[in-house]
């Protein structure tokens with residue numbers, strides 16, 4: 054077990070993200086819940102993770118699956134009770150697993166008491182908790198668009214004002230310029246710390262300094278001032294781990310966020326590598342084949358940029374992204390091998406890894422008819438694009454590749470009905486491949502993806518080179534192979550991965566003959582590389 058009393062413990066840790074709605078149902082209502090998570094702690098302990106990032110479990114009308122919070126100090130009823138939450142925190146802690154809660158501080162639900170009060174009048178004490186502009190119907194203050202489609206401004210007839218929402222209409226943005234609001238948020242965070250929560254993931258934290266009049270959403274002028282205040286006032290314990298979600302962060306900014314002095318956050322989630330399969334300048338919905346050189350140069354820039362000046366997070370998957378094995382691996386013949394390759398490729402890097410539920414099983418994307426999608430972003434995108442004249446089948450193809458719902462199908466526990474997720478009717482379809490891909494089968498097979506993750510987690514704890522080693526990218530232009538070195542004065546680590554379904558030529562860098570094979574997905578390394586072959590070699594250096 055890691056000693057979690059000191060700042061920096063999270064540099065040796067691996068976290069596991071749970072999307073509670075889809076993890077494990079315990080009462081047959083078809084919705085995952087806290088007692089369900091409790092019943093799977095042994096599984097997570099076996100995997101070897103040090104913490105759980107729990108996507109929101111607060112009271113919510115679920116317009117955006119809990120990222121629309123109506124009460125920060127209550128649990129959504131179908132998930133369970135506050136007693137269930139306390140029990141989960143305590144039982145996880147016994148197994149060396151910290152609970153990291155998701156904090157949505159940029160917006161609330163329109164059903165939150167603050168917003169309902171705010172609607173009562175301009176003089177209401179809560180009115181200024183949100184962002185309002187006077188106007189007339191039909192002419193919003195400017196043409197800003199919401200992330201989930203439509204205008205970012207919503208008209209409220211009774212007030213003669215518009216409110217600002219960066220996401221859905223049901224997610225009004227909070228006004229961080231109001232100090233009373235900020236104080237209230239810090240108090241709420243202290244409430245959770247006092248219950249034993251050991252860290253937080255901060256939803257779209259790069260947006261809290263927004264200035265809608267100047268059309269600035271992320272990276273506003275007061276952003277870092279706010280984050281420092283938040284850190285000072287709410288994250289008092291040095292041992293708390295904090296990870297900010299920041300789609301807008303580049304390397305320079307990430308240094309500020311994750312400055313080793315700890316005045317802001319432990320680390321950020323940045324998404325630059327996530328665009329390695331988009332056309333230049335493209336967005337999430339613009340499809341292109343993966344460019345391995347682009348992916349490698351991006352990862353390398355972050356590895357060297359933050360070395361000793363900040364801290365990286367490492368992830369391929371989360372609840373907003375498609376499944377990585379479907380995306381950059383192979384869903385067919387090489388599913389298992391390529392899922393292991395993806396793990397090996399990422400876990401040799403410097404930073405803190407996050408596993409998204411089911412990634413350790415090599416779970417894949419799902420392809421559904423449009424009516425079956427639940428995600429508000431996916432549904433709105435479809436409606437907007439089809440209305441704009443795109444062919445429905447083209448929009449659906451993009452959704453199949455990139456929809457967030459790919460990640461949100463129920464966890465596949467066994468070959469039993471509904472993959473063992475629920476005894477009732479699942480809130481969202483189970484991927485039909487569950488008889489083959491499930492945790493029970495993975496646990497019974499010593500060659501499964503699960504045990505590759507388990508081994509990588511253990512290796513990261515055993516050898517300091519994983520945490521401390523300096524990074525060097527090898528052969529940057531190679532379109533098939535991702536290979537890199539990590540070095541400290543005492544150890545060298547070589548990671549080699551063939552990201553293609555074809556054989557690849559590869560010459561071992563000098564000095565690695567006789568090195569220790571730490572892990573591989575196809576046995577001992579030969580002269581070239583087999584399809585999706587990946588391995589790590591380690592060498593001790595003589596003083």
Ligand code: TEU
Nearest residue numbers: 117120157200220256257300337373457
């Ligand atoms: O996501 C932030 C965000 O910017 C997403 O909208 C992202 O652009 C999109 O999912 C990509 O498809 C966070 C949460 O992770 C997400 O689940 C929430 O919907 C969103 O904030 C609003 O709270």
